[in-house]
Structures are given as C-alpha cells and as structure tokens.
Amino acid sequence: MSGFIALDGVSHRYGGIQAGPEGILAIQDLTLSVGRGEFAAVVGPSGCGKSTLMKLVTGLQFPFAGHVMVAGEEVRQPVKIAGMAFQAPTLLPWRTTLENLLLPLEIVRPHRGEIRRNRAAYVERAEKLLASVGLDGFGSKYPWQLSGGMQQRTSLCRALIHEPQLLMLDEPFGALDAFTREELWCVIRDLHAVRGITIILVTHDLREAVFLADRVFVMSARPGRILAERKIDLPRPRDLEVTFSTEFQDIVHELRGHIVKARQ
Amino acid sequence: MNSSPTLMIRLAPWLFTVALLLLWEFVCRAFNIPEFFLPTPMAVARATYEFWPAIYRNSWITLQTTLIGFGLAVGFGLFLGLAIGWSRTIYAGIYPLMIGFNAIPKVAVVPILVLWFGIGFMPAVLTAFLISFFPIVVNVATGLATIEPEMEDVLKALGASKLDIMRKVGIPRSLPYFFGSLKIAITLAFVGSVISESIASNYGIGNLMLQAQAQFQVPLIFAGLVALAVEGIVMYWVMALLEQRMTGWAQRSGFAQT
The missing domain is CATH 1.20.5 (Single alpha-helices involved in coiled-coils or other helix-helix interfaces)
Known part of the structure; x- marks a missing residue:
C-alpha cells in the first residue's frame, strides 16, 4: 500500500530537468511514504536537498528519475491541495493581514470565482482562522505592524485558508526566537490535531521534529537519501513539558547520532 | 517649543x-x-519682468512638449518594463539593445529627428521621450525581477498562472519603483525637450535662451534657466505627491524625517 504521499526511487538535480546530466544531484534514489493525516518531519544537514523535496511534492518541479505520487496520482503539475509556509513569512506589504490571508482564495479554484460575490463569508472564515492562532483583531494591521512571530502565524494561516489536505512547512520557525518558536510549535500541534491535515515539516531542529512529528526521516548529505526513519511514539496531545523527559531526550540523541553520521 | x-x-x-x-x-x-558674465538675481528678476510675455508663452510650450514626451515615455516604459519582467527571453534580447541605445547621447539623435519630422514640435517631444523612458523600463523590470521566489512558489503551488502572479504580486510590487522612476524621468524629459528646442526649434525656452545668447541678453538667458528650474521643481513635486499617494505603504521608514 502506498501512502497519501509516496516518493519512489526519486532522483533530482539542481536547476530541474533543464540542468541535464551535468547538474549536481540534489537527491538520489529517495523513497519515503507519508500516510493521510500523518505529521512527518524531515531533518538533515544543510544543503541535503530538503527544499528540493518540498518542490517535488508540491509539483513545482518534477523528478529527473522515479515517481512522486500525491493522493494516489502521479504529480505532473502543481498539486493545488497543498499549502506552503517558509522561513520568511513572505507577506505582501501593500495588503493588510486579512487581505494577505484572502490571497490564496483569489487564486485557487473554486474560490477564485466566488470570492467577489461571497466576500463577507470568506472574510469571516479568515477572521476565524486568525482567531484560532491568537491573532483576533489583527486583520486590519499591515504585516510590518506585526512582530516576527505574528507574521509567521499569518503566513501559516495563509497556507491553511483554502483548507488544503497537505501542509508543507520549510523551516517555518527558523528565524524566530526560542520562546516564540515553542509557542508556534503548539499552534501547529493544535492545528494538526483539530484538522487532521497531513503535514510535512522540513527542519534542522531535532527537538522541533521530535516534539511535533509522528515520524522523523533523516536525510543524508547531498545527494539526499533517507538514512533513517524513526517513529515517535510519545503520546498525544504532547505538552511542552515532554521535551524535558528522558524519553524525548533519548530520541533526540539517537537522531543526532544519525545526523552526525550523515555529515561525514 | x-x-x-x-x-x-x-x-x-x-x-x-x-x-x-x-x-x-x-x-x-x-x-x-559684469552683467554680461554673471548677472545678479535682481537683474534676472528685472529681465523676467521685462520679457514676461515671451517667457510665459515659451515656458508653456516647453512644458507641453515635455509632458507629451514624458507621457509617451510612461506608456512605452511601462509596457516594455512589464514585457522585460515577464519573459527572460525578451529580457535577454532587449536589454543589451536598450543599454546601447541609452548610451547614445540624445543630442546626437536630434539631427536625425529633424531630418524625419522637420524642426519644431516633433523632434522636441521625441527627444524628451527617448531620454526619459529608460529609467522607467529599468525600474519596472527591477520591481518584477525581485519578487521573492518563495512568494512565487506559494502561488504556483495553488495553480496560479503567470498572469495571476503578475497581477497579484508583480505589478503592485513594481509600483513603488515605477513612481520613483517618474521623478527621474520627468527631470530628464525637460533636458530632452530643451536640448531639442535649442538645436532645432523656433519655440520654447531652449530657443528663447539661444536667441537671448545671440543678442547678448545675459540676464534673459538666466531668466530662462530660472523658468526651467521652476517648471522642473513643480513637476517633480507633482510626481513625488503622486508617488506618496499611490504607494504610501512602501514609505514607512522614519529615516531622515527629522
């Protein structure tokens, strides 16, 4: 049985297919599978092709060899059922927070045809989503009037507003201070619990991966392959306190061993 | 206080x-x-008063010429900037040509324009246009070229077309660059029209100054310069106001406000 997301023997070069055989291999013979509703984390040394993995799964690029399947179909175009958030919040400075949230709805079908007629309903939906991440009443603010953590929350909301089945997170908390980061871990944890959405989190923070994920994949140095796969059995819902438990520390330690090997 | x-x-x-x-x-x-070398401000003011009808009429002509050339530059510059930002092929093809073209001193083009259109209005309008469209093109294209790749990914993954990305991100993003470039372009447009007027026209401030020079009326030359400066400042101010009105979101820095 293949999962909701399945990569099978995937190889890819930087610069996409156009780079030709001379292009540097970003990932090689990579196989992984993520089930529907699962929270998967991908960790690895920097430059191991984690971002390439993101692009392949969302259909922004297509593999040089192998197959990428999402929701039972081979990816041949942007998948449209995914939301994405990155390390930089990439909000549009000329739009208010609320208008930034509505942006995906102006693009994605069927909403793009309805948003003009049904704006009030969509605005209500956006405001509810903002409230769910602790941003009530910030809709009318511009991005630069928000703190870094708030901008990142907005960015997460934008990735979720069209109710995607898949959420792709590329080091979304990398630029935040430690406390804000842990706060946002909890935001993501709760979103995952409530919505049952499939999430792939790319990160180099092992504690983050272990705290949030059901399974952690360790990637090798370039060209990236999956070196190890670790199921995280810590009971949910997880409290931040769990990060101080011996069990948690042991898993982090074990994963760290893999990374150290991967860097050699 | x-x-x-x-x-x-x-x-x-x-x-x-x-x-x-x-x-x-x-x-x-x-x-x-001596007054024929550098007249005092008082002498310039006297000349302005004395020749007011001529200065007024010619200023008006220069302003019209400049604005028409500038208007053409805005339309064409915007179009070309968007085209260059749209496609890497168009960019690769046109950019070297534009740089080469921009390197040509526009004063050297005026004789050709005169050959084609005769002296007067047309060469002046076209010189103003030719000299001022370049910064508009470059700035609009820069605005488009600096879209964050992540932003593009977010939208593409949703199935956004290139036109969608252009409309939702590219064009709004390049507007501050565009309005910023108008301030440069309007100033250059005056340079262009006055160059052409002083080489090949019977009207305009450029021509007025040339005639004043021939008649050794140095205060009148300076009066012409002042008229140009005033027009330049007013038009620059209009463009700055427009910029502030249209893209206030891009100017939130407190830097240099005191």
Whole structure:
C-alpha cells in the first residue's frame, strides 16, 4: 500500500530537468511514504536537498528519475491541495493581514470565482482562522505592524485558508526566537490535531521534529537519501513539558547520532 | 517649543533659497562681476519682468512638449518594463539593445529627428521621450525581477498562472519603483525637450535662451534657466505627491524625517 504521499526511487538535480546530466544531484534514489493525516518531519544537514523535496511534492518541479505520487496520482503539475509556509513569512506589504490571508482564495479554484460575490463569508472564515492562532483583531494591521512571530502565524494561516489536505512547512520557525518558536510549535500541534491535515515539516531542529512529528526521516548529505526513519511514539496531545523527559531526550540523541553520521 | 522643529523644516527650503540668492547678489556686487558674465538675481528678476510675455508663452510650450514626451515615455516604459519582467527571453534580447541605445547621447539623435519630422514640435517631444523612458523600463523590470521566489512558489503551488502572479504580486510590487522612476524621468524629459528646442526649434525656452545668447541678453538667458528650474521643481513635486499617494505603504521608514 502506498501512502497519501509516496516518493519512489526519486532522483533530482539542481536547476530541474533543464540542468541535464551535468547538474549536481540534489537527491538520489529517495523513497519515503507519508500516510493521510500523518505529521512527518524531515531533518538533515544543510544543503541535503530538503527544499528540493518540498518542490517535488508540491509539483513545482518534477523528478529527473522515479515517481512522486500525491493522493494516489502521479504529480505532473502543481498539486493545488497543498499549502506552503517558509522561513520568511513572505507577506505582501501593500495588503493588510486579512487581505494577505484572502490571497490564496483569489487564486485557487473554486474560490477564485466566488470570492467577489461571497466576500463577507470568506472574510469571516479568515477572521476565524486568525482567531484560532491568537491573532483576533489583527486583520486590519499591515504585516510590518506585526512582530516576527505574528507574521509567521499569518503566513501559516495563509497556507491553511483554502483548507488544503497537505501542509508543507520549510523551516517555518527558523528565524524566530526560542520562546516564540515553542509557542508556534503548539499552534501547529493544535492545528494538526483539530484538522487532521497531513503535514510535512522540513527542519534542522531535532527537538522541533521530535516534539511535533509522528515520524522523523533523516536525510543524508547531498545527494539526499533517507538514512533513517524513526517513529515517535510519545503520546498525544504532547505538552511542552515532554521535551524535558528522558524519553524525548533519548530520541533526540539517537537522531543526532544519525545526523552526525550523515555529515561525514 | 514643540512646533519649532517642524516649522523650521517647512521654512527651510525658502530660507536656503533666499540665502543662495543673497550670496549670489553679494558675490556679484562685491567682486564687481559684469552683467554680461554673471548677472545678479535682481537683474534676472528685472529681465523676467521685462520679457514676461515671451517667457510665459515659451515656458508653456516647453512644458507641453515635455509632458507629451514624458507621457509617451510612461506608456512605452511601462509596457516594455512589464514585457522585460515577464519573459527572460525578451529580457535577454532587449536589454543589451536598450543599454546601447541609452548610451547614445540624445543630442546626437536630434539631427536625425529633424531630418524625419522637420524642426519644431516633433523632434522636441521625441527627444524628451527617448531620454526619459529608460529609467522607467529599468525600474519596472527591477520591481518584477525581485519578487521573492518563495512568494512565487506559494502561488504556483495553488495553480496560479503567470498572469495571476503578475497581477497579484508583480505589478503592485513594481509600483513603488515605477513612481520613483517618474521623478527621474520627468527631470530628464525637460533636458530632452530643451536640448531639442535649442538645436532645432523656433519655440520654447531652449530657443528663447539661444536667441537671448545671440543678442547678448545675459540676464534673459538666466531668466530662462530660472523658468526651467521652476517648471522642473513643480513637476517633480507633482510626481513625488503622486508617488506618496499611490504607494504610501512602501514609505514607512522614519529615516531622515527629522
């Protein structure tokens, strides 16, 4: 049985297919599978092709060899059922927070045809989503009037507003201070619990991966392959306190061993 | 005194202008500089008064010429900038040509324009156009070229077309660059029209100054310069106002506000 997301023997070069055989291999013979509703984390040394993995799964690029399947179909175009958030919040400075949230709805079908007629309903939906991440009443603010953590929350909301089945997170908390980061871990944890959405989190923070994920994949140095796969059995819902438990520390330690090997 | 700093800032342009004029007047008198070499501000003011009908009429012509050329530059520059930002092929093809074209001194083009259109209105409009479209193209294209790749990914993954990305991100993003470039372009447009007027026209401030020079009416030459400066400042101010109105979101820095 293949999962909701399945990569099978995937190889890819930087610069996409156009780079030709001379292009540097970003990932090689990579196989992984993520089930529907699962929270998967991908960790690895920097430059191991984690971002390439993101692009392949969302259909922004297509593999040089192998197959990428999402929701039972081979990816041949942007998948449209995914939301994405990155390390930089990439909000549009000329739009208010609320208008930034509505942006995906102006693009994605069927909403793009309805948003003009049904704006009030969509605005209500956006405001509810903002409230769910602790941003009530910030809709009318511009991005630069928000703190870094708030901008990142907005960015997460934008990735979720069209109710995607898949959420792709590329080091979304990398630029935040430690406390804000842990706060946002909890935001993501709760979103995952409530919505049952499939999430792939790319990160180099092992504690983050272990705290949030059901399974952690360790990637090798370039060209990236999956070196190890670790199921995280810590009971949910997880409290931040769990990060101080011996069990948690042991898993982090074990994963760290893999990374150290991967860097050699 | 809370209001005094802002009051100073509001008065500063006038004070500095008056100070410059006083210094000019003083230097001319102190060193006894002859009027045919450097007339005093008073002499320039007298010439302005004396030749007011001619200055007024020709200023108006220069302004019209400049604005028509500038308008063409805005339309064409916007179009070309968007085209260059749209496609890497168009960019690769057109950019070297544009740089080469921009390197040509526009004064060298005027004789050709005269050959094609005769002297007067058309060469002046076209020179103003040719000299001022380049910064608009470059700025619009820069705005488009600096879209964050992540932003593009977010939208593409949703199935956004290139046109969607252009409409939702590219164009709004390049507007501050565009309005910023208008300030440069309008100033250049004046340069273009006056160059052409002084080489090949019977009208305009450029021509007026040329005639004044032929007749050795040095204060009138300077009066022409002042008229151009005033027009330039007013149009620059209009463009700056437009920029502030249209893209206030891009100007939130407190830097240099005091």
